[in-house]
Amino acid sequence: MVLTYKNKFNAKYGFDKDESHSIDEIAKITGYSKKHLEVIVEKGKGAYFSNPTSVRKSVKSPEQWGIARVYSAVMGGKASRVDASHLIRGKGICNNCIKSLNNYS
DSSP: OOHHHHHHHHHHHOOOOTTTOOOHHHHHHHOOOHHHHHHHHHHHHHHHOGGGSOTTTTTOSSHHHHHHHHHHHHTSSSHHHTGGGHHHTTTOOHHHHHHHHHHHH
């Protein structure tokens, strides 16, 4: 079985494999800005509608796709590179974001 980014998140932070988390919880656990994680969710919702062929059959709603994008972003998946400017901890940019930004240079 392939692990999802949610499964990886839960393993890293000691939760049950399929436990779900709100954006508020993910922000508190990871230290990323809730406001910026919400932007990533909105981008995921937009992608659900604008590129439906990329959405897996198991995904039933734009909200589910948006949250999945957040899990990918905070766990270093493809979304972490695409959404690097939104992965902000506290008042600065995290080290992983700087690495991702440097990859585009």
